[in-house]
Amino acid sequence: MIRENFNVSTVVPPQLRNKQGYQNFQIGQFRFERDEYFAQILYPGNRHIVPIETFLRALARDVAWGFFYGTVSFDAIFGTINRYGTVEMFIGLHNAAYRSAHKEYVETFASKDLRRVFDSMLADWTNQEFDPFAAPGETGTPYGRKHGDNLKAVDRERSAAKRMVGLPGDLKIRAGSDGLEVNRSFADVPQDQPELHPEPGFEDQVRAVNLFAHMSRSDTTWNPSVVSVVQDSLLCATTEEYVLPIIHGNDRVEWLVQLSDEIIWDIEDKITGMPACKLVMKAGDVAALPADIRHRGYAPKRSMVLVWENNDGTLPHRHAVGELTPYPVVF
Numbered sequence: 106m107i108r109e110n111f112n113v114s115t116v117v118p119p120q121l122r123n124k125q126g127y128q129n130f131q132i133g134q135f136r137f138e139r140d141e142y143f144a145q146i147l148y149p150g151n152r153h154i155v156p157i158e159t160f161l162r163a164l165a166r167d168v169a170w171g172f173f174y175g176t177v178s179f180d181a182i183f184g185t186i187n188r189y190g191t192v193e194m195f196i197g198l199h200n201a202a203y204r205s206a207h208k209e210y211v212e213t214f215a216s217k218d219l220r221r222v223f224d225s226m227l228a229d230w231t232n233q234e235f236d237p238f239a240a241p242g243e244t245g246t247p248y249g250r251k252h253g254d255n256l257k258a259v260d261r262e263r264s265a266a267k268r269m270v271g272l273p274g275d276l277k278i279r280a281g282s283d284g285l286e287v288n289r290s291f292a293d294v295p296q297d298q299p300e301l302h303p304e305p306g307f308e309d310q311v312r313a314v315n316l317f318a319h320m321s322r323s324d325t326t327w328n329p330s331v332v333s334v335v336q337d338s339l340l341c342a343t344t345e346e347y348v349l350p351i352i353h354g355n356d357r358v359e360w361l362v363q364l365s366d367e368i369i370w371d372i373e374d375k376i377t378g379m380p381a382c383k384l385v386m387k388a389g390d391v392a393a394l395p396a397d398i399r400h401r402g403y404a405p406k407r408s409m410v411l412v413w414e415n416n417d418g419t420l421p422h423r424h425a426v427g428e429l430t431p432y433p434v435v436f
């Protein structure tokens with residue numbers, strides 16, 4: 106998912122920049138500073154430090170997905186919770202040690218206000234050779250003093266079909282037309298297109314695409330894109346390599362379909378972070394992730410996943426009050 110209306114300026118007077126050339130950002134009582142290696146998050150009473158690569162990869166997802174469903178944790182301490190219209194930004198809220206010492210800190214912001222700060226921070230703090238959506242082996246590093254920017258990478262545009270890709274007047278996705286090459290890890294994925302035999306008179310209403318071929322040319326990792334919408338059912342295709350840059354805490358059930366290769370998931374209790382299980386998904390496996398867990402995936406080799414999200418806005422509340430079990434099926 107790539108956000109729309111990304112519109113920030115990185116033209117900032119030098120006096121507003123720190124010694125390393127980066128802009129500082131402030132919202133509420135949170136202050137964000139970047140240096141050559143770290144993002145420093147200052148909040149009343151303390152500071153939390155996150156390595157800059159970890160921070161920028163997580164930040165890029167949080168803004169691209171509009172704060173996503175439920176909780177997006179950048180690490181075991183810092184993250185955001187989507188309240189759909191507002192966002193809670195927290196330190197230690199979902200960390201058992203912080204909670205028992207009463208060291209958690211939370212502030213609530215209008216989503217659009219936090220989004221504006223995060224957009225600007227991502228644009229200003231991403232140097233020219235770093236792409237936070239790329240696999241580590243396919244991008245330069247984010248380190249050092251401020252040098253250039255990479256708006257092309259952090260501002261990828263969403264391509265939205267009106268009815269279906271390939272129909273007359275609609276988007277085209279075909280090898281060669283999008284300028285993307287088959288990724289080295291997917292060299293064995295056939296690129297042939299489906300055969301179509303529409304009934305006479307329906308030639309302009311029926312299309313088919315080779316989704317595997319399309320995904321094999323994706324230049325992003327861990328960035329689900331909606332490929333079908335049927336009422337609240339969103340099927341989101343994505344290619345994964347290395348580590349999911351956020352830890353996702355569910356506020357509803359979410360399904361994963363492993364389309365190729367293998368991903369290992371760490372599953373933890375959503376609130377305390379206590380390890381719950383290891384989930385190994387091989388090609389063809391399907392898993393329902395319960396509404397009361399958080400999870401992070403590890404993909405040793407680039408792989409393809411279909412994430413199935415339920416966009417019904419009543420679900421978080423119905424889970425929170427216990428009307429729904431955290432599981433889709435009780436056996």
Ligand code: PHB
Pocket residue numbers: 326327328329343344345349353359410412
């Ligand atoms: C997830 O939170 O389940 C998730 C997020 C991004 C992905 C895949 C899965 O690319």
Ligand code: FE
Pocket residue numbers: 353359394400
């Ligand atoms: Fe998830």
